[in-house]
Amino acid sequence: MRLGDGDVVCVAQKVVSKAEGRLIALAEVTPSAEAVELARRTDKDPRLVQLVLDESTEVVRSKPGVLxxxxxxxxxxxxxxxxxxxxEHGDGxxxxxLLPRDPDASARRLREALQAGSGARLGVVITDSSNRPWRLGTIGAAIGCAGIRVLDDRRGGHDIYxxxxxxxxxxxxxxxATMATLVMGETTERIPVAVIQGLAPDAVDEPASRIIRPLEEDLFK
Structure with a gap:
């Protein structure tokens, strides 16, 4: 497939994490007392809970089956x-x-390599499955970006009236990310990459981290 200017290459987080060595054997994880207690309350493997705590800054909600x-x-x-x-779950x-350590940096590296190989001006989005409050089902979400405008700020403009x-x-x-996930699937499809074509190259290069709402704007804390 030939890549062209403006194409946005969407890559599943899972293949990025695997390529970056983010696979952890649970046998190598020693759960803390906090992890053991939280695992008891959520009916989860204490080793998995320890990894969750290691990757997190705050436990927002927990109940049996949910963390x-x-x-x-x-x-x-x-x-x-x-x-x-x-x-893969091997003999061990x-x-x-785990998620990539820095998905935006991963997206930048992918973009540089793809642009060098194709000669085209590209965008890259690393996608992951996401759940939304008060809505059922998972959708695709961007966790790493390069070469695209992640937020289109229309404030100060005008509607059709x-x-x-x-x-x-x-x-x-x-x-x-959502468009790409419809093609890539989220279970057994084995399609880790999708390309969105027909777009004009973005003049803005923004990271996915810009999407994160600041904590001071959290109305539910």
């Missing part, structure tokens, strides 16, 4: 994005896959 945390990257979700599906026992826009902030990065 919602704030990841050190600022993402809020279940189990700090740590996954045990679609990874169960393993778990001339009314000034006060709060309109369009999340382009998550829109790309």
């Amino acid at each position: 919602i945390v704030r990841h050190r990257l600022g993402l809020v979700g279940a189990n700090a994005g740590i996954d045990q599906s679609n990874i 026992g169960e393993q778990a896959l 001339g009314r000034e826009l006060q709060v309109t902030l369009i999340n382009r990065a998550d829109a790309y």
Whole structure:
């Protein structure tokens, strides 16, 4: 497939994490007393809970079967994005896959390599599955970006009737991730990359970290 100017290459987080060596054997994890107690309350493996705590800055909510945390990257979700599906569990026992240490840096490296090989001006989005409060089901979300405008700020502009826009902030990065996830799938499809074509090259290069809402704007704390 030939890549062209403006194409956005969307890559599943799982293959990025595997390439960056983020696979951890649970046999090598020693749970703390905090992890053991939290595992008891959530009916989870204490070793997995320890990894979640190591990757997080705050436990947001917990109950049997559910552990919602704030990841050190600022993402809020279940189990700090740590996954045990679609990874090999060898003779050494169960393993778990962590998010990339710096998904935006991963996206930048991928973009540089792809642009060098194709000669095209590209965007790159690293996608992951995400759940949203008060909505059922998972969708794709951007956790790492390079070469795209992640937020399209329309505040100060006007709608079709001339009314000034006060709060309109369009999340382009998550829109790309969601489109790509429809093609890539989230279970057994084995399609880790999707390319969105037909877009003009972005003049702005923003990281996915810009999407994270500042803590001082959290209305539910």
